[in-house]
Amino acid sequence: MSAPLDVDGPAAPPRANGELVFSEPWESRAFGMAVSLHQAGLFTWPRFRSALIAHIAAWEAVPAEDKQWSYYQHWLAALEDVLADSGTVHADAVTTRAHTLAQRPSGHDHPHAH
Incomplete structure (x- = not known):
């Protein structure tokens, strides 16, 4: 598939x-995650494509x-939507994790091992 x-x-x-x-x-990682999760059967490509088009359309209405244009921001938002819709992840968990990562200094996007 x-x-x-x-x-x-x-x-x-x-x-x-x-x-x-x-x-x-991060853009190539988001791209690879979406393709890999689709190939693993977590969502259909038409569902992902619809979510992506919806995010782009919403951006166009602003x-x-x-x-500011960022194709992969829309890509990532669409991936979050299809995973949340399927119950694979919870939207609150995505928001919490995004907030945590946003607080890190630039160049430190990976958790540190203690």
């Missing part, structure tokens, strides 16, 4: 010369002066 990544359309990932483009390491 593979993820049918859209080449065109609102859910198409950023590409350059046909290759996927990631600006930050006034231009108030928004």
